[in-house]
Amino acid sequence: MNPPRLRLIVPALVVVLLASIVLAVTLGPADIAPMEVWQTIGHRLGLVAESPVGRLREAIIWELRLPRLLVAAATGAGLALCGAVLQALTRNPLADPYLLGLSSGASLGAVIFLLAGATLLMPLGAFLGAAAAMALTLLVTQLLGGVTPSRAILAGISISALAAAGTSLLIFWAVTADSYREILSWLMGSLGGVVWGEALPVLAGVTVLGGLLLISGRALDAFAFGETAAASLGVDVTRLRWLLLGGTALLTGILVSIGGAIGFVGLVVPHIVRLATGSRHRLLLPVSMLVGAIFMVWTDTAARSLFAPRELPVGILTALVGAPIFLLVLFRYRRIT
């Protein structure tokens, strides 16, 4: 059984996440008093009779900050969850949507749909790209002689490079000097300018797919002992594997289509969480989601506030923070093993 401190960790993190959102929504380039921010949100939710701020400040709070914060939280939760699930499925500590080529595949799919003028179908393109990249990575891994961590990573890196080259070629061929900047910022990962119309699919996707993936925690625990062991515990290995892989591809596609390829969250968060919770997925998955959400809320708040009135792609910050943390994690593993 979990020790008491671990049983409390999920409710505690929920509180921290909610507090982070409540606090972060008061921060931004526009100088608005925290009480006015909260009253405005209360007003929009029908809790407060009058908004204390004018039309534009209300729009800043309700149309800019809130959807973006919720998307940041959902993106962090979704990426961390995808990373944790992929790490379990491939029994590979280095697996994450970024390294297995899913993010690059999703970017390529999204850019194809974007340049074809089907902006609204970008999530579909991103999903198709992510799924195709994942299928290719797995196929190459199989052709190399079966799934091992190093084979999966090498295959993922090749597929990722291929998809990235395809994206670069499309940009070079079709994009003019001016729109290049915008696509570049999206490729680096940015949540700038997210509106409710984009936020809702992300929130729904993370809630539904996240919920389904969470339920798989018990089966993933069986997976961790190897496929034969999982089968002997009554898990339909093949079916579950495809369901989970499809689910992570779909979720990655949705996230990439809105925020671009935000790296390191899926890789680093599960590792940090594992240090505290151990590798039982029933606990690892929800805690990873919450920590990922809190991490993204604060990195994105930094991205939109630190250099105001400039906008920094948040992917730069997640890599800046994530890569050193990942190195620390690697060193810690070395000491343990």
Added chain:
Amino acid sequence: MRPLPAFLGVFTLLAAAPALAGTDYPLALDNCGVSLSLPAAPKRVVAIRSTSTEMLLALGLGERIVGVAFQDGLAPEPWTAQSAALPVLSEKLPSPEVVLEAEPDLVYAGWESNFSIEGVGERATLGALGVATYVSPAACRSIVPPKLSFEAVFAEIAEVGAMFDVEDAAKALVAEQRAELAGITPDRRGLTALWYSSGGKAPYVGAGRNAPQMMLEALGLENIFADVDDGWISASWEAVVDADPDIIVLVDGERNSVAQKKALLAENPITSQLDAVMHQRYLVVPFAAAEAGVSNVPATRDMAAQLAGLSITP
């Protein structure tokens, strides 16, 4: 037949006489921190970006252009027909081989970044091949040029005039633009403005150092990003909405048109709340006129006329 060569000699002297008052070659000058030496007036020029093409056409040097590349549409009147006849080496940034094939003795670029391995080639490499390179001084990156002024734009006109030994044309053009600029009355209503170049998620906007700021100042408009010490920046919509500019200047690019920008501003749930969007208070500036060059003054005059036509009740 001895007298003929002597006669020709006199002719040569006469022909050379105006040159004595003009440029002395070799002409040495410093351009974006790179020393440049022109052995003679360039005769075969490749122009990268529209600003350099327009500069050459405005100085009457159209016949020396052997190729243009990476243009934003045709030049404005009265050079439109002439610019349409110029050989286009590449729609986008050409490779060094494409540029060298045109056998230029000068490559004149609107952006310093055009001279890179990914683009036209490094300046030193081209220089070693006997091809001189020149960057519009306002676009220097390797040295930081002072905040752009119309005087600096006029200085570029004079410098290019000296390089090509057409100083009289340059002087006439500067005099004409100076007079045109003097005729522009700054707006006195104390209005603020956003200079919106491109972008949807993170708008690319004019800040406090380059052509956008220079033109806004001449129009009597206060740039909401005047305090940011840069030419252009990727700004956050929150900062734009917080400032709620009275006017939005829309840069009209060939593929990023004014109509697209207006639609984007009107459809987005946040930008549609801006006063300038709700009241359609827009000024339009052609893409090439949004960077330092000969089109700045005419475009500023044109925007002043648009601005005078906007009624704004606070």
